[in-house]
Amino acid sequence: MYRYDEFDAAFVRERTEQFRYQVERRLKGELNEDQFKPFRLMNGLYLQLHAYMLRVAVPYGTLSAPQLKMLAHIARKYDKGYGHITTRQNIQYNWPKLKDVPDILADLATVEMHAIQTSGNCIRNVTADHFAGAAADEIEDPRPVAEIVRQWSSLHPEFAFLPRKFKVAVSGAAHDRAALKFHDLAIEIVKNDEGRIGYRILVGGGMGRTPYIGYAVGDFVEKPDLLAFLEAVLRVYNENGRRDNIYKARIKVLAQSLGQTEMRERVVREFIEIKRAGTLQVPQEERARIEAYFAPPAFEALNDAPLPTEGALGQWVASNVHKHRAPGYAIATLSLKPIGGVPGDISHEQLDGVAQLMDDFGYAEIRTSHEQNLVLPHVKQSDLPAVFARLKALGLATPNAGLITDIICCPGLDYCDLANARSIPIAQKIAERFADLERQHAIGELKIKMSGCINACGHHHTGHIGILGVDKKGVEFYQLQLGGSATEDAAIGEIMGPGFGENEIVYAVERVVDLYVKLRQPGERFLDTYRRLGMEPFKNIAYQEQLHAAH
Amino acid sequence: MPLIKDGVLAEDLYTAVDDDAPLPEGPVIVSLKRLRAERDSLLGRNQKLGVKLTSAESPESIGSDLERLSLVVLEFPKFRDGRPFSWARILRSRLKFDGEVRASGDFLYDQIAFLQRVGCDAFALPPSVTPALFARALAEMTNVYQPAADGVKTIRQLRSEP
Amino acid sequence: MAQKLTANRLIDGTVLYWRAGEWTESFAEGEVLASEDAAKAALAAAQDFVARNLVVGTYLFELKGEAPLKEREIIRAFGPSVRPDLGKQAVR
Structure with missing residues (x-):
């Protein structure tokens, strides 16, 4: 690193x-x-x-x-x-x-960390694919680019007082694990027809009050030009983004009002000029210097072996272990979603315990994911049983990564000054309802994402099932949204209808999920079934049963 | 209001003039609106001339008259309005303006280093900033990661030096 | 409707409640401002603490009986509902 x-x-x-x-x-x-x-x-x-x-x-x-x-x-x-x-x-x-x-x-x-630009109306801390450098489907590790952007954006004198916050994400893989299309600006590492690697630049994605999917403003930006291109986007935004209304100040609103053609023209005009000045070019030597820090560990020459399938270890492997690019290695997700726990919370004992595990197994790095879990990127397959045992002792081996109880959840009204409703207790109740592991595995990939207010820190717009907490005259209600996705098939969830009460929302989710299990065709995820059938059957079952329950 | 020019206290040679006030002798600062309305007489005075831009006015809107100006004042209506940072850079980098670029209005101590970086060489100091504090503000951060309009060597350039 | 007045202490962020010209950390000890006039007067008096950089974010909130009307203020007064070991509820 x-x-x-x-x-x-x-x-x-x-x-x-x-x-x-x-x-x-x-x-x-x-x-x-x-x-x-x-x-x-x-x-x-x-x-x-x-x-x-x-x-x-x-x-x-x-x-x-x-x-x-x-x-x-x-x-x-x-x-x-x-x-x-x-x-x-x-x-x-x-x-x-x-x-x-x-x-x-x-x-x-003292450990090369800081809190610079993790909030405020500036370029925020850059995020990336949490499987970077390990994923089998990766063109290039996104982190050197992210580091170059981090340095450029740190205390950038022109862009410290933007109309609103500005979030950047980078991914270099075919499968989008970084929610690129929901960022103010996203850098997608791509390969062109000549086999050269460059960047596709998206702008104007975002969640919150008015969710939008980002569009491309640069189809293939050459590597040395990246920062000049980013500076061009930021300048167009700083000059033209709305400052009269906080709810319309994000670049997504500007991107919508200008339209893609006009936005591209303005960005390219700035870009050509900044590029001509030359000072922002990122030369090959600098890229190589930064890339060297992210060189993968020296993988041993191993072969893939059959992974454990039996018992608790087998269950954990089935959901929390992912394919690695190097034979004989695996990626392991450490779930921070124990049933009944607070999604994303980690104790000081667990932090120390994971650090000790890393020292003992010789792991140089670990990742945090936007799904609020930790990821060990380079685990020898033969070490999986021992790693699992250690994680189990730390309470970090919940076998639910990507399953229905692996819920993304904002802090909500329990902590947040902006929230309208609590979100953590609802996540806990849903997790408890679906605690049965066999049932979770039978349901398969299903992403529930919940926010306690319209700002969408819990990414509810992109949940296969999204839940939004609202306040109606002092009472907490929860709206269901179906069909969202944050990956390459990006979609904004559709609102089902009036919200459910605190005691009804878990039942409503369960009825929706049960209907999916009943109606799905072989191989279909919840999202696929929803896309095939639409909102109607799910809406009917969610509200119909509610009436019966009330009588 | 003390004026800092090129890092030191300086006398303000200009008089800021309201749109409807008569022009005094000597160098004046007028709004863009007034420059447009009275262009010929203002440019024909054979005096130094400054224009004050609101944060909503890009220096590009001055057009070719920019080369006849010796001062552009960038007004901060509220310190959180970050547009003047881009206006300063455009003045220096795109329009190659080599006159005085003066920060004015509601900016804070904590923004002075940024303002200098984007191309301001003059500062109408707010009451909270003394000349001593001005110097301190510029000394808080030694090095920078990104090129701007100040020509300072970036950390990347420093790294590649032997 | 009766109200109480709250703020955060600047130096450490602790939630405070107004009590007869002073502040207390305890919701229960906070002064019940029975009339709109009493509430306005307290809020005005509290601005002196803001001006002296002792507290930030002063605001009034409504009560229902002895408890806050809104869930938000209940949680603020006692602590996160999901962590009974934390916040003011833990100290009692």
Whole structure:
């Protein structure tokens, strides 16, 4: 993985001291809250329902064992013993004190970490495919590109006060695991007809109040031109994005109002000029320097062996182990979705335990995923039983990756200042309802995603089954949406109708799922059956049964 | 309001003039609207001339008259409005404007380094920023990752030096 | 409708409730502002603490009986409903 050189290290240290001075001035009253807020947000610090919340950047979801240990230390020393993996691959703490945050950032800097641009109206921390460098379907590891973008975007002087936040994702694989089409800007690594590798650039995707699927503004951007192209997009956005209405300020709204043709023209005009200036070109030597950090480990010459199928290990392998590009290796998902637990939460003991496991097995890195799990990218197949045993002891071996209880869920009203409804308790009830493992495996791939408000941190628009919590006159209701997808077959879920009460939503989900199991054709996922049959039968069953239950 | 020019306290030689006020002697700063309305007389005064742009006005809208100007003032109506950062870069990088680019209005200490990077060489300091603080603001971060309009060597360039 | 006044302490973020010109960390100890005039007066008086950079985010919320009307304020007053070991509920 990427290692800081003296420049990176000094940069993060100075940034920490810069924030320390901002906090000092805030406490002395030299900055009022209105002035301080954008600056604390740019360092990942929110004020939430109960306390401050610090969102620590995990660039493109890659962490080392020493970094995990530091995250555990911070959870113990400054927080309440745990952290929460977010849908943007970051980790956030729910209880830090403002006066401690500069010290937390200083501690993070010692392990090459920071909280730069994890919030605020700026270019946010860059995300990437969590199987990067390990996936069998990959053209190229997306992380060197993500690192180049991370450096370019860090304290970019022109784009620190954008109309609204700006999220970037990168993927280099055929299967989109990074939700590219739902980002403000996405970089898709592609190969052209001549076999050359370059980038397809999408803009204007997003969820939230008005969900849109992004469209291409660059079909094949050459490698040295990437940053010039990105700078062009950002300038068009900074100049033209709406600043009169916070709900219309994202680039997706600009992308819709300009239309694809006009957007492309404006971006290309800027791009040609920035490219001509030459200073933003990324030369081959710099790309090679960064790529070298992401070289895969020296895989032993092994052969694929039959994986365990029996017992608890077999069940875990069936759902949580994925195909690796190197023979004899596997990718393992560590589920942070124990039945009845809080999706994405991880304790300091677990963080330390995983770090110890990594040390013991010689793993240099681990990933966070936007699905709020951890991923060990390079596990020897022969080590799977031992790794499983260790994970089981840590409570991280729930065999449900990609299944109905692997629910993406925002913190909701239990923590969040913006939420309208609780989301975690609903996720817990659904997971408990479908806890039976055989039933989960029989249902197969089914992504439930839930948000406690319209901002869609829980990605409800892209759930095969999406759930949106709303507040109706002080009572929590939950809307169902069906048919969303965040992958290459991107789709925005269709709203079923009026919301369900807190006690009805689990039944409604269960009836929808049961109908799918009844009506599916061989090999069909829930999403496929839904696309074949449409909303009608699912809607009928969800509401019809509700009437019966009420009488 | 103290003016910093090229990093040091400087006397402001210009008088900012409202759209309906009579023009005083000497260099003046007018709005883009007034420049358009009174173009010939303003350009014919044989005095230094400055134009103040609102955050919604791109310097490209000045057109070819830009080369007759010696000052462009970029007004921050609210420090969170980030458009002037792009206007400064366009002035320097695209339009090759080599006159004074002055930041004015509601900007904060914490934005000074960014403003200098995008091409501002003059700052009408808000009351909260003393000249000493101005110098401190520029010293907070030693190196930068991305090229801008200030010609500072980026970290990538520094890395490739022997 | 009776209300209470809340804010966060600037330096550590702790949720606070207004009580007769001061702040308390306890919801139960928070002053019941029975009339709209009393609520407005408390909110106005609290701005002095904002100006002195001691608290942020002052606002009023409604009560139903002795408890907050809205779920949001119940959770804020006691802690995350999914973690009874955390927040103010854990201290009691």
